[in-house]
Structures are given as C-alpha cells and as structure tokens.
Amino acid sequence: MTSTHKFLLLLLRIATMIISITSAAPLKEQRFAMEPQDQTAVVGSRVTLPCRVIDKSGILQWTKDDFGLGTHRNLSGFDRYSMIGSDEEGDYSLEIYPVMLEDDAKYQCQVSPGPRGQPGIRSHFASITVLVPPEPPKIIQGDYLVTTEDREIELECISHGGKPAAEITWIDGMGNVLTDNIEYIVEELSDGRRFTAKSILKLTPRKDHHNTSFTCQAQNTAERTHRSAKLKLEVKYAPKVTVSILSGASPNGRIPEGVDVRLGCKADANPADVTYRWFVNDEQIIGDYTTEMVMHNITRKYHDSIVKCEVHNAVGKSEESETLDVSYxxxxxxxxxxxxxxxxxxxxxxxxxxxxxxxxxxxxxxxxxxxxxxxxxxxxxxxxxxxxxxxxxxxxxxxxxxxxxxxxxxKGPPSIISHKTQFGIEGDNVRVECTAFSIPAPERVIWTFNGHEVDLQDQDYSILEDPLPEGIKSTLIIRESQERHFGMYNCSVTNPYGSDVVEISLMPQKSFPLLIIIIGGILLVVIVIVIIMIVFLCQRQTTKNLQEKVSTNNTKFAAK
CATH class of the missing domain: 2.60.40.10 (Immunoglobulins)
Known part of the structure; x- marks a missing residue:
C-alpha cells in the first residue's frame, strides 16, 4: 500500500469520525425570544415591530398580509421598511417610517427550517392600525344664520377623512356641551379605510341664542387637539315682557283699598318695533296706554285680579301679568x-x-x-x-x-215657659199664648179645652204659630169671646225627644174703660183726702203758733 493510499484512508477515517461525532450531537431548535404585538400608529410616525430569534438556523423574512417582504435587512423594494438590529443579537425587528395609511395590515415574522431539518417557526400575527386625523370640520349652513325663535332648524357639521371617524361635539354660545337632539352619521370612503362623520343638531332657537355662536368640534384618536367651526345666530323673537307695579303699593307689595295704582310694562324684542295692549281679567282696557297704565281708586273687587300687558311685533306676541294684592x-x-x-x-x-x-x-x-x-x-x-x-x-x-x-x-224634650194664668176681656178677641223652648223644633202643638181638643173647624177658634230661634210660640185666638170660652186650656208640645204640657187658666177681666174709671175715681178720692188733711194740718199748726205768741206777750206784760 502506497503512502498516498494510506493518507487517503486516514482522511476517510477522520471524516467518518467527524460525521459520527457530528451526527451524535443534539440539534438546537430555533425559537423566538420576542414576537411582534399589535400596535397603533398615526400617519407620519415611526413604528417598530420587534422580532428576536434564538438559535436561528433557517432563513428569516417578514410578511405583510401574508406577502413576503424579502430576506435581506434592507428590504429592497420597500423604501420605508427595514430590518433593524444585528445577527449576533438575533434581532430582526421591522421598522416602518414614515407610516402611511397603506401600512394598515397584519404582519408576521417567519423563519424557514434549518439545514439539519430544524423546524421552521412563525410569530403571532401583529396588526398595525394606522390612524388618520380628520380634516377640519365645516358647518354646511355657513358661519352666519338668521332664524326665528321657536322654529326648529338643523345645523349640520361634516368632518372628512378621519380614521377612525371623527367624534363631533356641539357647544352653544354659553359654553354648554349639547347632548340632546343630535343625529350622528358615519360614511365609509372609497378606500375602505377612512370615514366621513356628520353631526346634525336639531335646534329650537330661543332669545338667549341671539348673537351667540354655535361651535362644532371634531377630533379622533389620531390627534390630541380638536379642530372647530363656528356659526353665529341672529334670532328674531317675539317680545319678552315684564310687568311691575310702579306706584301705589306698600313695601310688602299690598295695595291699600282706595289708592291709584300705576303699572309698568317693559318689552325686549327683535325687531324692536312693538305695540302694547293692556287687560284686566282678560278684559281689554280702553285708553292710550303703552309702557304704563293707571288704575284709579282701587277697590277690594280687584284683589287677585290679573293685570296683563300684551306686546306685539312682526314675529308674534308675548304677554306677562301681575296679580293685584289689595288690602281691605x-x-x-x-x-x-x-x-x-x-x-x-x-x-x-x-x-x-x-x-x-x-x-x-x-x-x-x-x-x-x-x-x-x-x-x-x-x-x-x-x-x-x-x-x-x-x-x-x-x-x-x-x-x-x-x-x-x-x-x-x-237637643232635648220641649219645655213650656208660658204663664199658667192669662186674662181676656169678654166680647173681645182673646189670645191665649203657649211659648215653648224646644230643640229641635216641635213636631206638633195641641190645644185642648175642658178636656177636649180645640176644634179648628169651629169659627170661634184659630191658631197662630210663630217659630222662635229656640222653639215656638203658639197662640190660640178666640174670636169675640163669651163667658163659655173661659176656663182651663191645655197646651201640649211634642218633639222627637219628648213632650211637655201646661194647663192655662183663662180668666175674664173687666173692660178696660170701666177699669180706668174706677181707678181714676179712687185716685181722685185719695187726692182730695190728702189735700184736706194737708189743709187741716196747716191750719192747726197756724192756730198753735198764734196761741204761743199771745201767751208770750201776756207773760211780758205781767212782768212789767
């Protein structure tokens, strides 16, 4: 075996050992240390979606609405997009600047599988919500409006292009925020993202609104400050009337009976050309009265009377009244x-x-x-x-x-209080009286004579009854009385609580002229006797005085 073959065999063994060692080492799975979260951004601002990966082995890219933006950090083709951070830190955060409306989408950070089969990973979806400030609001009716009191009008305020739709607030001339009688309408624009907001205020103008301005304020979450539009109202209104007592009343407001009362009438109106009419208890007072009216010699019949002043202008009429307080x-x-x-x-x-x-x-x-x-x-x-x-x-x-x-x-049974002996002159009409205290009034009075009820069918008798505050007086009248009419009469009085009876003896008496003669004769005899006695006594006293004087003189002569 040559040295070359030996070297190749050695390399093969080393490679086999390396592969064996490498294949025996455990694989590290790639994972996210930080994932993007939903964010809200205003047009023109800067936004960053974080994405950090540990043990990254695959290829990383961002998607926008599931469309890949590229794997290079500069994200060529997307001038406002870039991946910031460094590979060493595993930071692949997506930065967008300046944010535009088209950036309103959902984003995801993705890493492909690694070379050794490490599984790919995907972050949560993160949505960027892009906010757009609305355009300044406009009031459709302009900045000046002439209207009439108590006639309903509509004020319409529009704010275009906001995302979300603008919130619109109405404020009256006194600084009060209005919440009633308002219709709010939102319309989506053609881009499907922005909106136009409308607010319609239904208003019934009053005098207080004259020469005041209504303000429409619009804003959304894209900006902190609101934008506004104003409309000034000129309100034509019927007269506003006040009535008061100018003179004739005391400090407590009461009018003494018999004085003259002067009343005044003030009117505030637009237009100011007005006419006056005065009324007392809805009856018009005749006279050339305008801002003042005089009532002469007031009497108690005018107490609580309503004095009304009615004022007219081109818009209509108004009235006010004053109630008179007359003391008496x-x-x-x-x-x-x-x-x-x-x-x-x-x-x-x-x-x-x-x-x-x-x-x-x-x-x-x-x-x-x-x-x-x-x-x-x-x-x-x-x-x-x-x-x-x-x-x-x-x-x-x-x-x-x-x-x-x-x-x-x-209340109780009757009680008769008449005299039990009464007199009448024979031949005259005789009255026998029976007076009874009776509460309640008697139901009946019965007369009897010698035990028999008086027959009123008899022409000799009649009964006269006089009601009294506390009872009754019943009078039995005997016409041209005769001796047979004198005697014992019974008067019986009955009410719901009982009865009472009295026996009245009717006795005859001499005629009134004869009685006068007898009494006159007796008085004359008495007077004559008194005169004789006085003369006798006077003569006797005179004789006695003469005898005393002669005796005194004789005594004086003998002494000499």
Missing part, C-alpha cells in the same frame, strides 16, 4: 250659624271671614271674656257646659273689628 278690612262671607246637637256629639262652628291680609279670628264663649280658639273653625264636643252662645271676632290690622254670634243648642 274683614267681611263675613258666611256668618256663624246656630246649630242643634245631641249630647256627646261633635259640632263645628265656622267663622268664614274674608279680608286681606287674612283676618285674625278669635272665638269666645258666653261672657266673651276668655278666648277659646283662634281657628276659623271651632269644633266642640257638646255637653251642658259647652252648649250656649259663642262669639266670633275678626280683625285685620288697620281696619275695624267685626263680630257675630252663634249658639249651640242641646
């Missing part, structure tokens, strides 16, 4: 009413008084000394002590006090 003294609407009640029942006495300001009401029992209530309605449980008369007073400061009386009668 107390006056009974319904006076307290006497009532009847059973013992133990509840009774309410009402003192219904009108006055302005509302009257101060007070109730008093019997002697009117002790005040028992200040309520217009007095409720009592009826017994012997609470029955009787009550007095209600009402006072309005500055006016005379008024009062009224009412009684609570305790």
């Amino acid at each position: 003294g107390p006056q009974f609407k319904i006076r307290p009413r006497t009532t009847q009640a059973d013992i133990g029942s509840s009774v309410t006495l009402s003192c219904d008084v009108d006055g302005n300001p509302p009257p101060d009401v007070a109730w008093y029992h019997k002697d009117h000394r002790k005040k028992i209530s200040t309520s217009p309605n007095l409720t009592l449980v009826v017994d012997d002590s609470s029955a009787g008369k009550y007095f209600c007073t009402a006072l309005v400061p500055g006016f005379p006090e008024i009062g009224a009386e009412a009684s609570i009668y305790l």
